[in-house]
Amino acid sequence: MEPTNNKAVIVGVNLQDRPDFAYSMEELRNLAEACNIEVVAELTQNLPKLNSSHYLGSGKVDELLGLAEGLDASTVIFNDELSPSQIRNLEGALQKRVIDRTILILDIFAERAQTREAQLQVEVARLQYMLPRLVGLRESLGRQGGGSGMKNKGTGETKLELDRRRIEDRISALQAELEKLVARRQVQRKQRQKTGVPVVCLVGYTNAGKSSLMNAILDRYMPDSNKQVLAKDMLFATLETSVRSIELPDNKSFLLTDTVGFVSQLPHHLVKAFRSTLEEVAEADLLIQVVDYANLEYERMIEVTNSTLKELGADHIPMVYAYNKTDLTGERYPQVNGNQVYLSVKERAGLEELIDVVKAHVFQDYVKCEVIIPFAEGRLVAYFNANAHVQATEYEANGTRITMECKKSDYEKYQHLFLEPEPAE
Numbered sequence: 001m002e003p004t005n006n007k008a009v010i011v012g013v014n015l016q017d018r019p020d021f022a023y024s025m026e027e028l029r030n031l032a033e034a035c036n037i038e039v040v041a042e043l044t045q046n047l048p049k050l051n052s053s054h055y056l057g058s059g060k061v062d063e064l065l066g067l068a069e070g071l072d073a074s075t076v077i078f079n080d081e082l083s084p085s086q087i088r089n090l091e092g093a094l095q096k097r098v099i100d101r102t103i104l105i106l107d108i109f110a111e112r113a114q115t116r117e118a119q120l121q122v123e124v125a126r127l128q129y130m131l132p133r134l135v136g137l138r139e140s141l142g143r144q145g146g147g148s149g150m151k152n153k154g155t156g157e158t159k160l161e162l163d164r165r166r167i168e169d170r171i172s173a174l175q176a177e178l179e180k181l182v183a184r185r186q187v188q189r190k191q192r193q194k195t196g197v198p199v200v201c202l203v204g205y206t207n208a209g210k211s212s213l214m215n216a217i218l219d220r221y222m223p224d225s226n227k228q229v230l231a232k233d234m235l236f237a238t239l240e241t242s243v244r245s246i247e248l249p250d251n252k253s254f255l256l257t258d259t260v261g262f263v264s265q266l267p268h269h270l271v272k273a274f275r276s277t278l279e280e281v282a283e284a285d286l287l288i289q290v291v292d293y294a295n296l297e298y299e300r301m302i303e304v305t306n307s308t309l310k311e312l313g314a315d316h317i318p319m320v321y322a323y324n325k326t327d328l329t330g331e332r333y334p335q336v337n338g339n340q341v342y343l344s345v346k347e348r349a350g351l352e353e354l355i356d357v358v359k360a361h362v363f364q365d366y367v368k369c370e371v372i373i374p375f376a377e378g379r380l381v382a383y384f385n386a387n388a389h390v391q392a393t394e395y396e397a398n399g400t401r402i403t404m405e406c407k408k409s410d411y412e413k414y415q416h417l418f419l420e421p422e423p424a425e
């Protein structure tokens, strides 16, 4: 039952009046389009409880068949993760290719994954999704294995022949390779942590503007760095974390990390597979949650982001909110309200305000001090010039007098070398 065209009907059940139902259907349409599938119709049903054999009520299955036939759609996409038997029963009743929300998301990730690590993670998630769907499903697995039909990197063809045991072996082999990559990245991360530079992570719903914000901050503070990341109007533009060092004019610096975006009903296997990539998030000193404030569903997107963060064990990390795309709303910007900054990355408005809020969080342990550094310790003057915000430098008889704001830990570390300032006469 290979699809004869790329036309599809999307189907959703509004279970007990889900408040975000309409938006989740719109999102399913976007996910399908990201897989090059043309959505020709939408069918929905209000139900108090899902039908365990066919997901939909039986009358509705007939209606779906009529609709799909009439519009010549060869694929039907469900707004949920279907069970193996639901897929089998629906394919039997409809004689169409049946796919679900999970496989769409997995396919998009498979298509977008650039690094070996991301590719391995996606493949593990795909195989784990396939595993319970193997039993008695050899035949329809051929169709499912092709996923949404989008080209995917070599996981499709072999899947048919693999039995459960071999899939399990493959998952273990991939995981072993993955562990090596993860270990290498952990070493890099530990090295960064040792330097004591705070780590700030951009998190949030897909397409909120995280990568655009990263680029705008790079533009503003590191104009010569040439280290822009990809930002694009599509779901899941970013699949790998990128870390950039940001040096502020007052010599304080922090590391800024851009991460993969979240989406509602992010497949559980995928969250698990990406856990290692997202470990950076769980170890950050501060999270900046970027919110698409122009999206009417922004509050729900915040909820989804917060619950995904919880799943990743990152819900204890302090967070500031960057309400982005305010240019598309009637709201005044830039505007700061405690930990919430209303800004527009597009208009480059509110960046400094956001950075001030970030600074207040991550540089709390800075102290203002006035010290005299003996001439023999000249390297310390150079060190503070590079790593602290030096406000004044004067040369005195026995050393260099520096007025500065520096890290408390640095102050304590070098305190024994400082000379006592001469008491004023």
Ligand SMILES: Nc1nc2c(ncn2[C@@H]2O[C@H](COP(=O)(O)OP(=O)(O)OP(=O)(O)O)[C@@H](O)[C@H]2O)c(=O)[nH]1
Pocket: 204, 205, 206, 207, 208, 209, 210, 211, 212, 213, 230, 231, 232, 233, 234, 235, 236, 237, 238, 239, 259, 260, 261, 262, 290, 324, 325, 326, 327, 328, 343, 344, 345, 346, 347
């Ligand atoms: N109008 C408007 N559009 C913006 C603004 N900031 C970003 N965008 C647009 O939003 C889209 C998504 O931006 P990205 O930066 O790729 O979003 P992201 O959060 O990194 O998305 P993922 O990587 O998919 O999770 C792009 O088309 C941006 O041009 C803004 O302040 N105003």
Ligand SMILES: [Mg+2]
Pocket: 210, 211, 212, 230, 231, 237, 238, 259, 261
């Ligand atoms: Mg991005």
